[in-house]
Amino acid sequence: MYAFEPSEEQQMLIDVVKRFAENDIRPVARDAEEGDDYSPDLIEKGWELGILQASVPEEYGGFGDYSALTGVLAMEELAWGDMAAAMAVMTPSLFALPILLAGNEDQKQSYLPPLVEAEWQPYTAALIEPHFDFDPGDLRTTAVMEGDAYVINGEKIYVPFAEGAEAFLVYANLDGQTQGFIVPAELEGITVGERSKLLGINALPNYTVTFKDVRIPAGNRLGGSEGHDFAPVITSARLGMAAIGLGVARAAFEYSRDYAKEREVFGVKVAQKQAIAFMLAEMATEIEAIRLLTWEAAWMVDNGHPDAFKQAYLAHTSAMDMAMMVTDRAVQILGGHGYIREYPVEMWMRNGRGIANLLGMAMI
Amino acid sequence: MIDFSTPKPIEKQMVALKTVAENMMRPVSRYFDEHEHEVPWDYINFMHMAMRQTGAGSLAPKEKKSADEKKKYPPIGYQSLAFMLEMLSWGDVGMYLVTPGGGLGAAAVEAAGTPEQKAKFLARFKGEKPTFAAMAMTEPHCGSDTSAIRTTAVLDPETNEWVLNGEKIFVTAGHKALELSEGFVVVWATIDPSARHAGMRPFVVEAGTPGVKVTKLEHKMGIRASDTAAIVLQDARVPYDHILGSPEVIKEKTTKGFKGAMATFDATRPLVAATGVGVARAALELLKEMLAEQGVEIRYGLPRNKLTAIEREIIDMEAMLRSAWLLVIKAVWMADNRKHNPLEASMSKLRAGDVVTKITQRAVELMGPLGYSRQYLLEKWFRDAKITDIYEGTGQINRLVVARNVLGYRGSQLR
Numbered sequence: 086m087y088a089f090e091p092s093e094e095q096q097m098l099i100d101v102v103k104r105f106a107e108n109d110i111r112p113v114a115r116d117a118e119e120g121d122d123y124s125p126d127l128i129e130k131g132w133e134l135g136i137l138q139a140s141v142p143e144e145y146g147g148f149g150d151y152s153a154l155t156g157v158l159a160m161e162e163l164a165w166g167d168m169a170a171a172m173a174v175m176t177p178s179l180f181a182l183p184i185l186l187a188g189n190e191d192q193k194q195s196y197l198p199p200l201v202e203a204e205w206q207p208y209t210a211a212l213i214e215p216h217f218d219f220d221p222g223d224l225r226t227t228a229v230m231e232g233d234a235y236v237i238n239g240e241k242i243y244v245p246f247a248e249g250a251e252a253f254l255v256y257a258n259l260d261g262q263t264q265g266f267i268v269p270a271e272l273e274g275i276t277v278g279e280r281s282k283l284l285g286i287n288a289l290p291n292y293t294v295t296f297k298d299v300r301i302p303a304g305n306r307l308g309g310s311e312g313h314d315f316a317p318v319i320t321s322a323r324l325g326m327a328a329i330g331l332g333v334a335r336a337a338f339e340y341s342r343d344y345a346k347e348r349e350v351f352g353v354k355v356a357q358k359q360a361i362a363f364m365l366a367e368m369a370t371e372i373e374a375i376r377l378l379t380w381e382a383a384w385m386v387d388n389g390h391p392d393a394f395k396q397a398y399l400a401h402t403s404a405m406d407m408a409m410m411v412t413d414r415a416v417q418i419l420g421g422h423g424y425i426r427e428y429p430v431e432m433w434m435r436n437g438r439g440i441a442n443l444l445g446m447a448m449i
Numbered sequence: 450m451i452d453f454s455t456p457k458p459i460e461k462q463m464v465a466l467k468t469v470a471e472n473m474m475r476p477v478s479r480y481f482d483e484h485e486h487e488v489p490w491d492y493i494n495f496m497h498m499a500m501r502q503t504g505a506g507s508l509a510p511k512e513k514k515s516a517d518e519k520k521k522y523p524p525i526g527y528q529s530l531a532f533m534l535e536m537l538s539w540g541d542v543g544m545y546l547v548t549p550g551g552g553l554g555a556a557a558v559e560a561a562g563t564p565e566q567k568a569k570f571l572a573r574f575k576g577e578k579p580t581f582a583a584m585a586m587t588e589p590h591c592g593s594d595t596s597a598i599r600t601t602a603v604l605d606p607e608t609n610e611w612v613l614n615g616e617k618i619f620v621t622a623g624h625k626a627l628e629l630s631e632g633f634v635v636v637w638a639t640i641d642p643s644a645r646h647a648g649m650r651p652f653v654v655e656a657g658t659p660g661v662k663v664t665k666l667e668h669k670m671g672i673r674a675s676d677t678a679a680i681v682l683q684d685a686r687v688p689y690d691h692i693l694g695s696p697e698v699i700k701e702k703t704t705k706g707f708k709g710a711m712a713t714f715d716a717t718r719p720l721v722a723a724t725g726v727g728v729a730r731a732a733l734e735l736l737k738e739m740l741a742e743q744g745v746e747i748r749y750g751l752p753r754n755k756l757t758a759i760e761r762e763i764i765d766m767e768a769m770l771r772s773a774w775l776l777v778i779k780a781v782w783m784a785d786n787r788k789h790n791p792l793e794a795s796m797s798k799l800r801a802g803d804v805v806t807k808i809t810q811r812a813v814e815l816m817g818p819l820g821y822s823r824q825y826l827l828e829k830w831f832r833d834a835k836i837t838d839i840y841e842g843t844g845q846i847n848r849l850v851v852a853r854n855v856l857g858y859r860g861s862q863l864r
C-alpha cells in the first residue's frame with residue numbers, strides 16, 4: 086500500500102536533525118569551509134543525535150534495526166545543514182555499516198559495540214583511488230593471500246579523518262572482486278599523506294593514504310574467510326550520496342526561492358519573472374522526483390527487494406544531475422551575488438558537484 | 450509510514466489489463482494510426498463489457514462503503530485508475546482515450562457535481578451500450594487562458610433553461626459523446642463575460658440537444674485513434690439543473706466555478722501524466738529489447754564515465770521514467786486520501802511531459818534508421834507522447850502552477 090509520510094519515529098528523528106542542522110551547523114558552515122573545520126564538540130553533538138545508533142540493533146550496542154530509509158531521511162536533513170558536516174558526523178558509519186551489513190558475527194561483536202556505544206571516534210574507510218576512471222567495482226588497490234594473511238597494496242584518496250584514525254575499512258581488489266578489509270591504523274606499511282584540498286567540502290579533513298605490503302590477519306576480511314557481497318555496501322554508499330544530494334539541493338532551492346521573492350528587478354520581484362519562476366518550479370519538481378526515487382530504493386533495501394541494487398544506482402545517478410542542476414540554478418538566480426562567498430549558494434554549487442565524484446564518502 | 454508496495458487489488462487488476470493491452474490494442478495499434486477517424490469498436494465493446502462486469506476503472510459512482518470497510522481498505526480509486534491508464538496507454542494511448550466510461554467529462558461531474566447530479570449523469574455509463582463523455586473548455590481563440598472563454602450561458606427566465614452560444618475546439622471524444630452514444634459534454638461557459646474567472650460555470654450538454662453540432666474532426670500528429678472534435682453551440686438549451694455544483698455557487702459571482710475546474714485538474718493531471726508514462730515505458734521497453742537482440746547489455750553499477758553512450762542514455766531514461774511515475778503515484782495517493790494536491794498534480798504532469806517526450810524522441814534517435822521506420826511503433830510513440838506536454842495544461846502552465854505554489858503567489862503575482 087503506497088504511503089508517503091514518515092513514521093512518527095522517523096519524523097522525530099528528522100525534527101531533531103533539522104534543529105541541529107539549523108541551529109548548530111548553519112551558523113558555522115561557511116567558516117568551517119574557509120579553514121576553521123568543525124569543532125569536535127559540534128561533531129560529537131551531531132553524533133549524539135543517534136542516526137547511526139538508531140540503525141544498529143541492541144545486541145551490537147545500538148537501539149534499533151537497520152533502515153536505509155530512516156538513514157536517507159536523516160541524511161537529507163543533516164546535509165541540508167552542510168554536506169561536509171554531514172560527512173564528518175557520519176564518518177564512523179563508513180566503518181560500522183559495512184560491518185553491520187556484510188560482516189560476520191565475530192566482526193560485529195568485536196567492532197560494533199565499542200564504536201556505537203562510545204562518543205564519536207575516527208573510524209573511517211578508504212575506497213576512492215586517484216584516477217579518473219575510478220570504479221568501486223574494479224579497484225587498483227590489491228589484496229593478495231599470503232600464508233594466513235592478506236597483503237594490501239595501493240593508494241587511496243579522500244579518506245576522511247585518516248590522520249589519527251583508529252582503524253580503516255580498506256577496499257581492495259581480491260581476484261577481481263571488491264572486498265573490504267578491517268585494518269587497524271597501527272599496522273606497518275600505512276602512510277597517511279597530506280590533507281587534500283578539494284573543490285568543496287573543505288571542512289571535512291581527508292587524506293591520501295598509501296598501503297605498502299600491509300599484512301592483515303585473514304580473519305579481518307569483511308565477512309570472514311568467505312568474504313562478502315559488495316552490493317549492499319555500495320548500495321548503502323549510493324543512497325548516502327543521493328540523500329546528501331537532496332539535502333544540498335533543497336538548501337540551495339530554498340535560499341534562491343526566498344531571495345527571488347525579496348530582490349526587485351524592473352519594478353517586480355525577481356520571482357515574478359517567468360524565466361526565474363520556471364527555474365524554481367523545475368528545481369522543486371526535480372528534487373521531489375529524485376527524493377521519491379531515493380526513498381523507493383531505500384525502501385527496497387529495507388524490504389529485501391531484488392531490484393534494490395539497480396534502483397539505488399539509478400537514484401544516485403540522477404541525484405548527481407539533480408544536485409548539479411539545482412545548485413547551478415540557485416547561483417544563477419542570485420546573479421552576481423550568487424558568485425560571492427558572502428552568500429552560501431556558491432558553496433552549495435561546489436558541494437553539489439561532489440555527489441558525482443565522492444561516492445563512498447558517506448553511507449546510510 | 451513510507452511504503453512503496455503496490456496494493457494487492459491493483460496488482461491483480463494489472464494482469465488482466467496487460468492482457469488487454471497486448472491482445473486488444475497492440476495488434477491494431479498501427480491500423481488505427483493509419484486509419485484516422487475509424488472507430489476501434491472491438492476494443493470499445495470489450496472494455497465496456499469488462500467494466501460492466503467488474504466495475505473496475507469505471508468513473509461511474511460507486512456504492513458508499515461503510516466506515517468500517519473504509520478503515521480496512523484505504524481508498525485507492527485514483528491509484529488504481531493511474532495504473533490502469535498507464536497500462537492501457539502502454540498498449541495504445543489513442544485507443545485508451547476512447548475507452549468508454551466518461552473520461553474527462555465524468556471526472557468533471559465527479560469533481561464539481563452534487564450527489565444528485567452525479568447519480569443523474571453518471572448512471573448511463575453502466576448501461577447496455579458503451580457511452581462517452583467529454584470536457585470542452587478550449588475555444589479557437591484561447592486554450593491556456595481559460596478565463597478568456599467566450600461561450601456564453603444566459604438564463605431564460607420563462608423556461609428556466611440555460612441558453613448556450615459559442616464554439617469549442619479540441620474536444621477529446623466529443624464526437625463519441627454527442628454522436629456515437631447517448632453521452633454528454635461538460636461545456637465551460639460564462640454567465641458574465643466581464644467577471645472572467647468568477648463568471649465561469651460547467652454545463653452538462655447531452656447528446657441530442659438541439660443546437661449542438663460537431664463541425665469538425667481534427668487530423669493529428671499522433672493519438673489518431675482518439676477523436677478530437679470541434680463543437681458549435683447555437684442557442685443550445687439545457688435545463689437549469691445542468692449547471693454543475695450547488696445552487697449557492699451557481700448564484701454567487703465568485704471564483705468557485707473556476708476553482709471547480711481547477712479541482713478537476715488536480716485529479717486529472719496526474720492521470721494524464723500516467724498515460725504519458727505508459728507510452729514512454731512502451732518505447733523504452735522496445736528499445737531495450739531491440740538493443741538486447743543486438744547484444745547490447747546495460748551494465749548497471751558502472752561509473753558513468755565508463756558507460757557507453759547508449760548505456761548512459763538508457764540508464765538516464767529509466768531513472769527519469771521511474772521518478773516521473775513516482776510523482777504520479779504520490780499525486781494520486783494524495784487525491785485518494787483527500788489531501789490538497791495541486792502542487793503535486795502539476796509536478797507530475799510537467800515532469801511527465803518533459804521525460805516522456807525526451808524518452809520517445811531519444812528512442813527513435815538511438816535506433817538509427819530503424820527508429821524512423823513505420824515498421825516499428827517507436828515513431829508512433831514519438832508522435833503519441835508529445836500530447837502529454839500539451840493538453841490538460843501545457844508544460845508552461847503547469848510550471849506556473851508549481852511556481853505559484855512554491856512561491857506562495859496568487860495568479861495575479863505570476864502570470
Ligand SMILES: Cc1cc2nc3c(=O)[nH]c(=O)nc-3n(C[C@H](O)[C@H](O)[C@H](O)COP(=O)(O)OP(=O)(O)OC[C@H]3O[C@@H](n4cnc5c(N)ncnc54)[C@H](O)[C@@H]3O)c2cc1C
Nearest residue numbers: 584585586587591592593594619620621840841843845864
Ligand atoms: C489532441 C488534443 C486534445 C485535446 N483535448 C481537449 C479536451 O478534451 N478538452 C479541452 O477543453 N481542451 C482540449 N485540448 C486543448 C488543450 O488543452 C489546449 O490546446 C492547451 O491547453 C493549450 O492551449 P492552446 O492550444 O490554445 O495554446 P495557447 O494557450 O495559445 O498557448 C501557446 C503557447 O503559449 C504558452 N503559454 C500560454 N500561456 C502562458 C503563460 N501564462 N506563460 C507562459 N507560457 C504560456 C503555452 O504553453 C504554449 O506553449 C486538446 C488539445 C489537443 C491537441
